[in-house]
Structures are given as structure tokens and as C-alpha cells.
Amino acid sequence: VVVGDRQPYLCALITLDEExxxxxxxxxxIENGGLASVAKNPKVREYLEAGIERECNANVARYQTIKKFELLPVAFSVDGGELTPTMKIKRNVVNEKYKDVIDGLYGE
Incomplete structure (x- = not known):
């Protein structure tokens, strides 16, 4: 989920796909110790950072690039409240639930 409304730059909250x-x-x-363990692995962060640069940031204007991201130790889910039954992201729920993480990305 890309966030950044009324902020100086864009950030992203990233979840891993369990499948x-x-x-x-x-x-x-690396060892598969589950989502939380894999999310903490520095190799995963490096891999995602390279992917963001290659697949996202290289194809958009500078003001549209993702400057920072946080890899969450859980997947978004219907049960967790972040997704609708049709698997659409509930942005307001994500913004509220991960407010501290988002604020940390902006140094607030």
C-alpha cells in the first residue's frame, strides 16, 4: 500500500505473499521461519528495495517514487480488517492500524 497524502514523499507498506x-x-x-521471521531478514529487505527501484521507481516521475518502505510481519487479511471480502484494500483501516509505522517512515 502506497501512502503519502499530504506528505513530502511517498512511502509503502509491504506485505509478503504466504503462497x-x-x-x-x-x-x-534463506530459512523459511514464517512471515514474521522472513520479513525481518535483511536479504529480503535488500531484494525488495532493488525490486522497488527496478520495477516501480524507474518507470515513474521523481515525485511519484517510493522513498521509504516498511515490510510488515503479517499479511493483510479479511479477518485482520485490512481487506474487504472481495480482497480490496481498506485504505482507511490500514492507515489507522499502521499509523505508528507510517509516522515512523516520515520521522514523526
């Missing part, structure tokens, strides 16, 4: 986790850990050569 894609085995492929990711195999590709990076």
Missing part, C-alpha cells in the same frame, strides 16, 4: 514465501526463501537462500 509465494517458499519460492522467495529458495531464491534468496
Amino acid at each position: 509465494g514465501l517458499p519460492d522467495l526463501v529458495s531464491r534468496l537462500g
Whole structure:
């Protein structure tokens, strides 16, 4: 989820796909200790940072680039309240639930 309304730059909250986790850990050569463990691994952060630069930031104007991101140790879900039953993100819920994380990205 990209955030940044009324902020000086854009940030992103990133979650890992549980189904894609085995492929990711195999590709990076790390142990699969579950979402929370993998999310804390520095290799995963480096991999995602390179992907953001290559796939996102390289294709948009400078003001549209993601400057910082946080890798969350959980996946968004309907049960967690972040997704609707049709799997759409509830931005207001995400913004409220992860307010401290978002504020930290902006140094507030």
C-alpha cells in the first residue's frame, strides 16, 4: 500500500505473499521461519528495495517514487480488517492500524 497524502514523499507498506514465501526463501537462500521471521531478514529487505527501484521507481516521475518502505510481519487479511471480502484494500483501516509505522517512515 502506497501512502503519502499530504506528505513530502511517498512511502509503502509491504506485505509478503504466504503462497509465494517458499519460492522467495529458495531464491534468496534463506530459512523459511514464517512471515514474521522472513520479513525481518535483511536479504529480503535488500531484494525488495532493488525490486522497488527496478520495477516501480524507474518507470515513474521523481515525485511519484517510493522513498521509504516498511515490510510488515503479517499479511493483510479479511479477518485482520485490512481487506474487504472481495480482497480490496481498506485504505482507511490500514492507515489507522499502521499509523505508528507510517509516522515512523516520515520521522514523526
